[in-house]
Amino acid sequence: MGRLAIYPGSFDPVTYGHLDLIKRAKRIFSVVIVAVAKNVNKKTLFNLEERVAMLKEATKGMNGVKVEAFEGLVIDYARLKKVNVLIRGLRMISDFEYELQMALTNRRLEETIETVFLMPSEGHSFLSSTLLKEAASLGANISSFVPKFVEKRLKERLNVR
Secondary structure (H helix, E strand, O other), X not given: OOOEEEEEEOOOOOOHHHHHHHHHHHHHOOEEEEEEEEOOOOOOOOOHHHHHHHHHHHOOOOOOEEEEEEEOOHHHHHHHHOXXXXXXXXXXXXXXXXXXXXXXXXXXXXXXXXXXXXXXXXXXXXXXXXXXXXXXXXXXXXXXXXXXXXXXXXXXXXXXX
């Protein structure tokens, strides 16, 4: 069996930056599980089922990519799936401190699980779902940041024309 990795996140909503990282991870790992987090402490625009459905649509046709929901600690989910690599994206230097803290905490909780950091293409390095939701709510054209069907769902949810 080839190497497996988990790419966890909230994906609220999925962006071209997320898809870029999934494609980059697939160059290294034979199977990438995109793990959509159910985090009761984080207010999301889309519910868990909607985020999973959008990711499945966005990754349709990508061989070796599986989309699943999970709840709780990602290291517990990784143990359950028998996967010892987590993928995390680093967009800007501002991401590094938080991601390093998370990786070191996960390592302390489960030393057999490694975190691999990937950087997106330069054209996606500034993308964040939060920023896109704000721009969309103000009527911005976000078609270059998210798949067309995501843009449509986002504008419907935000009640923007």
